[in-house]
Amino acid sequence: MDGAGGLSSVDPSARTDALLARCAQHGFALAGVAEARASDRADAFRAWIAAGKQGGMAYLAEELERRTDPRLLVPGAVSVLCVADRYADGRPDRRIPGFGRIARYARGEDYHVVIRARLEALAAELLRAYPEHRFRVCVDTAPLxxxxxxxxxGLGRIGKHTLLIGSGGAGSWLLLGAIVSTLAFAPRRADGLPVGADAADPxxxxxxCIDACPTGAITPWSVDASRCVSALTIEERGAVDASFAGRTGDWLFGCDxxxxxxxxxQPTRRSRAAGVHEAYRPGGAAAMPLLEVLAWDDEAYERARFNEVLRRADLSMWRRNAALAAGSALRSGETPESLRAELRAALAALALDPSADGPVRDAARAALRAGGIEF
Ligand code: B12
Ligand code: SF4
Ligand code: SF4
Structure with missing residues (x-):
């Protein structure tokens, strides 16, 4: 690594080559370098906050200046290394009536850990070569x-659903990470286009995506997190507005x-060739039976074969989410009548269960109402 063309080269272009080669060795599907500069769309971000689209995630409004300029996050920052892991190939799920699904990103290992570990290793290597510089690893939680x-x-283009659609047929099944660096690397696009170019509008x-969103959360290039099923099922730890019962589809955790x-x-020959990082191969369940989750107690929750990602939602959230999904099942024409009756009975029991938390009971009542049962 210390050769003239290595990571510690004095030539920014040569060390960028070495850096991107290292990213490939670490198994990142896509990697590129951008100049560290302020967002071109800070106004869109401010408008999003002003409209209350952050929902319960108040932290998003708190560090607005830093969030929209990496040079305020890491003083003296000049470059941002961006990487992506591909975690799914878009193959459709087998849908089973009465089951609630888990979003694909949460079926394997925790990407925060998987991406961070490799970026930390890279940052440590850089720090050994350049002890006077800062290399801040960011995976999801940093204000970036x-x-x-x-x-x-050049990792891809942002679609109307606001997700990054990867270059090279990767689709949007990507998880991102970055290193904000005070050491200059030569800007380099992952898609091979000249720096500053705009890839085609996807x-x-x-x-x-707008038509498919079950809660109408998307307007072009903006997602209202106060309506997004992903936020309602993962971020919201308390009550979910009754109007969402029966409208969150069959999702128990996240939404795709x-x-x-x-x-x-969509899965195509090209997208399959793009590959999926092995850490995200489903280790746990892709879906769970709603009747079981509705009836969980502390012991059953502890016994559940959860990975670290799914454990983030506590028992109360799982039962609440199951109630919301049960409401959708009651409204769906594909739910057989016998299952419908069982779901109705389980929801009614939950709505009256004094040991269940308030948000769980409320969700159960709202789900029954969504299914046309006055309760
Ligand atoms: C908060 C958050 C959420 C919130 C809000 C979602 C949102 N769209 O902002 C909730 C909880 C709803 C959420 C859900 C999900 N998330 Co999330 N989330 C984040 C987080 C932590 C911050 C995002 C943020 O700053 N939002 C604020 C809004 C205003 O920012 P923005 O949409 O980027 O704003 C830009 C656009 O409005 C754009 N814009 C405005 N006008 C225009 C016009 C044009 C033409 C263009 C191109 C752009 C544009 O400019 C703004 C400023 O850049 C990021 C990680 C990170 N630190 O970036 C992960 C992240 C975005 N999430 C991720 C994932 C995987 C998901 C889910 C798929 C998980 C799931 N399956 O349930 C869903 C997808 C929902 C969706 N369609 O966005 C990935 C996305 C990877 C990718 N391929 O893009 C990220 C990057 C995490 C990661 N490290 O990989 N998430
Ligand atoms: S579904 Fe259509 S509008 Fe939405 S991101 Fe994909 S290409 Fe863009
Ligand atoms: S509710 Fe689902 S479809 Fe709508 S924006 Fe959120 S993740 Fe996408």
Whole structure:
């Protein structure tokens, strides 16, 4: 690594080559480097906050300046290395009536850990070569607009559903990470286009993700998190507004509807060739029986074969989410009558269960109402 063309080269272009080669060795599907500069769309971000679209995630409004400029996050930052892991190939799920699904990103290992470990190793290597510099690893939780930087680094284009659609047929089944660096690397796009170029607009007149969103959370290039099923089932730890009962589809944890609808994220020969990182191969369940989850107690929750991602939702959230999904099952024409009756009985028992938390009982009542049963 210390050769003239290695990571510690004085030539920014040569060390960028070495850095991107290292990313490939670490198994990242896509990697590129962008100049560290302020967001071109800070106004869109401010408007999003002003409209209350952050929902319960108040932290998103708190560090607005830092979030929209990596040079405020890491003083002296000049470059942002952007990487992506591919975690799914878009193959449709087998849908079983009475089961609630788990979003694909949560079926394997925790990407925060998987991506961070490799980026930390890379940052440590850089720090050994350049002890006077800072290399801040960001995976999801840092105040950084990961998608915009990734777009600049040529990893893909942001679609109307606001997700990054990867270059090279990767679809939007990507998880992102970044290193914000005070050491200069030569800007380099993952898609091979000249720096500063705009890749083709992936959307044109398409509105499939908008039409597919079960709660109407998407307007072009903006997601209202106060309506998004992903936020309602994973981020919201308390009550979910009764109006969402029966409208959250069959999702128990997260939601992939907008991605499943997108023409760029369908399984094709090209997308299959793009490969999926092995850490995200489903280790746990892709779906769970709603009747079981509705009846969980502390012991059953502890026994559940959960990975670290799924454990983030506590027992109360799982039962609440199951109630919401049961409401959708009651409204669905595909639910057999016998199952419908069992779900109704389980929801009614939950609504009256004094040991269940308030948000769980409320969700059970709302689900019954969504299924046309006054309770
Ligand atoms: C908060 C958050 C959420 C929130 C809000 C979602 C959202 N769209 O912002 C909730 C909980 C709903 C959520 C859900 C999901 N998330 Co999330 N989330 C984040 C997080 C932590 C911050 C995002 C943020 O800053 N939002 C604020 C809004 C305003 O930012 P923004 O949409 O990027 O804003 C830009 C656009 O409005 C854009 N814009 C405005 N006008 C225009 C016009 C044009 C033409 C263009 C191109 C852009 C554009 O400019 C703004 C500024 O850049 C990021 C990680 C990170 N630090 O970036 C992960 C992240 C975005 N999430 C991710 C994932 C995987 C998901 C889910 C798929 C999980 C799931 N299956 O349930 C869903 C997808 C929902 C969706 N369609 O967005 C991945 C996305 C990877 C990818 N391929 O893009 C990220 C990057 C995490 C990661 N490290 O991989 N998430
Ligand atoms: S994740 Fe689901 S609820 Fe959220 S924007 Fe996409 S389709 Fe809508
Ligand atoms: S579904 Fe259509 S509009 Fe939505 S992101 Fe994909 S291409 Fe764009």
């Amino acid at each position: 607009l990961e998608r915009e930087h990734a777009e600049r680094a 959307c044109g007149g398409c509105t499939r 509807d907008c991605q499943e609808a997108c023409p760029h994220s």
